[in-house]
Amino acid sequence: MISLSLNIQTLVVSVCVGLLVYYVIKRIRYRLPPGPWCIPIIGNYQIYSAPGLHRKVAELSKTYGPVVRLSAGPSAWVFLNNNEVVLEALVKRNTDFAGRTPFPSGEMFTDGGKDIALSTFTPTWRFHRKVAGKALRHYLQGDLLENMIQDNMTKFLDKMAKERGPFEFNNYANLIVFSQLYTICFGEKKSPDDPEVKSLLKLDEELVETWGVGVFMLFEDVFPYLKDIFPSKTWRKLTKITEDLFKVIRAKFYEHKATFQSGVNRDFTDSLLTARQEAENEGDEETLEKLDDTYLIQTIMDIFLAGTETTRFTLDWFINFMSGIPEFQSKCQEEIDRVVGSDRISMKHRNALDFTEACLFETWRRASLVALGIPHATMCDTKVGGYDIPKGTAVFINIWALHNDPKYWKDPEKFDPYRFLDQNGKLKATKPESWLPFSAGRRVCLGETLAKPDILLMCANLLQRFEIRLPPGVKPQLGGRVLSDGIDIPVDYKIVVKERQKEIKI
Ligand code: HEM
Numbered sequence: 001m002i003s004l005s006l007n008i009q010t011l012v013v014s015v016c017v018g019l020l021v022y023y024v025i026k027r028i029r030y031r032l033p034p035g036p037w038c039i040p041i042i043g044n045y046q047i048y049s050a051p052g053l054h055r056k057v058a059e060l061s062k063t064y065g066p067v068v069r070l071s072a073g074p075s076a077w078v079f080l081n082n083n084e085v086v087l088e089a090l091v092k093r094n095t096d097f098a099g100r101t102p103f104p105s106g107e108m109f110t111d112g113g114k115d116i117a118l119s120t121f122t123p124t125w126r127f128h129r130k131v132a133g134k135a136l137r138h139y140l141q142g143d144l145l146e147n148m149i150q151d152n153m154t155k156f157l158d159k160m161a162k163e164r165g166p167f168e169f170n171n172y173a174n175l176i177v178f179s180q181l182y183t184i185c186f187g188e189k190k191s192p193d194d195p196e197v198k199s200l201l202k203l204d205e206e207l208v209e210t211w212g213v214g215v216f217m218l219f220e221d222v223f224p225y226l227k228d229i230f231p232s233k234t235w236r237k238l239t240k241i242t243e244d245l246f247k248v249i250r251a252k253f254y255e256h257k258a259t260f261q262s263g264v265n266r267d268f269t270d271s272l273l274t275a276r277q278e279a280e281n282e283g284d285e286e287t288l289e290k291l292d293d294t295y296l297i298q299t300i301m302d303i304f305l306a307g308t309e310t311t312r313f314t315l316d317w318f319i320n321f322m323s324g325i326p327e328f329q330s331k332c333q334e335e336i337d338r339v340v341g342s343d344r345i346s347m348k349h350r351n352a353l354d355f356t357e358a359c360l361f362e363t364w365r366r367a368s369l370v371a372l373g374i375p376h377a378t379m380c381d382t383k384v385g386g387y388d389i390p391k392g393t394a395v396f397i398n399i400w401a402l403h404n405d406p407k408y409w410k411d412p413e414k415f416d417p418y419r420f421l422d423q424n425g426k427l428k429a430t431k432p433e434s435w436l437p438f439s440a441g442r443r444v445c446l447g448e449t450l451a452k453p454d455i456l457l458m459c460a461n462l463l464q465r466f467e468i469r470l471p472p473g474v475k476p477q478l479g480g481r482v483l484s485d486g487i488d489i490p491v492d493y494k495i496v497v498k499e500r501q502k503e504i505k506i
Contacts, residue, residue: 030381030388033078035069036060043071043222051482054371057081058401067385073222077375077394078384081401083408083434085385089376089395090441093384095121098442099377101394103221105211105235109242115298116446117306117374124290129446131291132299135271136450139184145450146346146457151189152180153461159192166471166494169323173315174201176458181307185300186252187267196248203245208309209484210238246297249304253297268303272296307447310369311455313489317367317480318360318459320490321415323468324476328417332356333500336464345460350453354427356460358417361427364437366415366478371400372486373439399436400488408434415478466497 038044047056047070060068061081068079080086089097098121100106106118113119116128139145156176178201179190190197211218220227220235227235256269262277264270276296279287322329332355336345339352350357376395383389404412409419422428438445445451462468470476471494480488 030390033067033069033387034064038071041073043073048072051484054398054400054486057398058404061401067387075394077396078389079396079398080384081398082405083402086397086402086436087440089384090397090439093382094441096379096382097376097395099379101375101377104224104227105218105221105238108239110298111294114295115302117302120377121379121442127290128295128299131272131275132303133446135268136447138265138271139450143346145454148180148183149454149457149461150344152176152183153458156192157461157465160497161499163497166496168492169319169495170316173312177308177312177315181304185268185304200248203241204305204308207241207245208487210234210241246301249301250297253293253300269300272299311451313367313369314363314455315458316490318363319462319468319495320493321359321363321478322463323470323495324478325415326469328359329463329468332359332463336460340464345457345464347453350456353456353460354421354425355417356463357427357456358420360456360459361420362415362417365403365435367480367488368400368403369437370486371488373397373399376443397439399439402434402436405434465500467500468495468497471496
């Protein structure tokens with residue numbers, strides 16, 4: 001008995017001494033970024049475990065400077081909090097910061113990193129990003145995108161027009177966006193009451209609440225061994241949601257595979273199958289290996305989730321601002337009436353909808369949808385802001401901090417589309433500094449070129465058809481609330497709508 005307790009004591013003392021030596025060596029070898037004091041092993045638990053991490057870290061950067069380090073269990077997480085250090089990392093030292101950390105929840109969701117968004121920077125990742133980018137560009141050709149948006153929106157707006165009292169817009173935003181991504185990925189057009197879309201949406205909502213968007217805050221992500229010995233309720237819930245979501249996406253993929261016809265491109269899934277067939281025709285074994293079913297299903301899941309979550313929150317925030325600030329809504333409507341009239345809104349109008357687009361850009365600044373981006377990881381020992389960042393460190397881009405930096409944005413809390421316009425009311429020729437809703441560098445959002453016109457046309461469609469107001473006597477609430485880590489959503493609100501133009505030409 002005595003010898004056993006001595007052995008345990010020896011073990012504990014050895015581990016502590018080992019950790020201390022490791023810590024001292026690391027401190028001597030590297031000039032690490034500063035951060036708040038923490039409990040050894042547990043780390044800054046009280047900071048990373050509570051919601052609203054983006055705001056808390058931005059606050060810490062007032063004390064510690066733009067590069068802040070937190071300890072999460074045995075790992076260090078580095079947060080970049082201003083434009084200068086973010087551009088230094090993502091643009092100047094782009095490849096150094098292009099990795100992803102293999103967080104256990106991400107590894108579980110992506111079958112060990114076989115997707116695009118969460119897999120690290122390798123030739124295989126680069127290849128899949130290229131294939132998916134080409135498949136998405138397909139929608140920017142001709143009038144494919146605008147036809148799809150019009151078709152989809154009309155069904156939902158007709159339903160919205162029948163609302164007789166105040167209602168929650170976010171239910172519509174979710175269904176509009178889900179149906180559209182469903183059409184992009186699987187070609188089928190869904191009705192507003194389709195049960196499959198509704199059940200997918202429910203799963204996605206549970207996923208966001210359990211996992212957030214891109215930020216990994218499960219206990220098991222900080223202490224990986226817990227998932228094998230004592231998985232938390234949240235971990236088990238995430239595992240179940242993952243299985244259910246993949247069951248649906250896998251079934252759609254196999255349906256496509258069975259009915260695929262060479263030369264016929266029905267949707268995004270067909271574009272991926274076409275890429276595989278091209279490799280088959282060329283007898284390119286190496287490429288074929290990278291295009292197996294698991295990789296393709298993971299790519300579809302990435303596009304589906306990355307596209308829906310960001311777009312539905314954008315629409316919800318946009319309508320929150322437009323109903324809360326009717327002067328800006330009217331200005332958008334004057335512009336839409338002048339440029340489009342009662343025609344169908346199309347891509348050719350895009351360049352003349354400056355004010356409406358400025359409202360959308362300001363929505364992306366104020367809402368900072370993906371507030372902490374998706375965590376990067378360093379591919380080698382590198383530097384940022386004068387500090388050393390060892391290889392394999394998780395690096396978070398605090399987009400929220402950039403979008404609220406008073407050095408670049410006067411009254412950052414205020415919703416002000418004029419920030420994006422020049423004195424002639426045109427969109428400024430260059431993108432404002434410290435505005436990075438889609439991030440930058442090697443990992444810049446893959447959907448940016450699709451999302452910008454897509455969401456603008458959706459917003460313009462809504463304002464062309466409806467006057468949107470808060471119910472009488474209700475005061476606007478534009479501040480938002482934390483949904484889960486890295487995501488703020490509007491405080492619950494209802495709207496009432498009145499049709500402006502019934503006769504939109506088809
Ligand atoms: C409102 C619109 C959107 C916003 C604000 C947004 C923002 C972002 C951000 C901040 C990232 C992380 C970049 C980084 O790691 O530094 C990202 C990644 C990504 N986004 Fe988006 N996104 C939007 C829409 C979309 C859409 C519509 C799609 C697809 C159809 C998409 C697909 C992706 C993918 C695949 C990645 C991972 C890229 C990679 O890791 O290489 N996004 N997005």
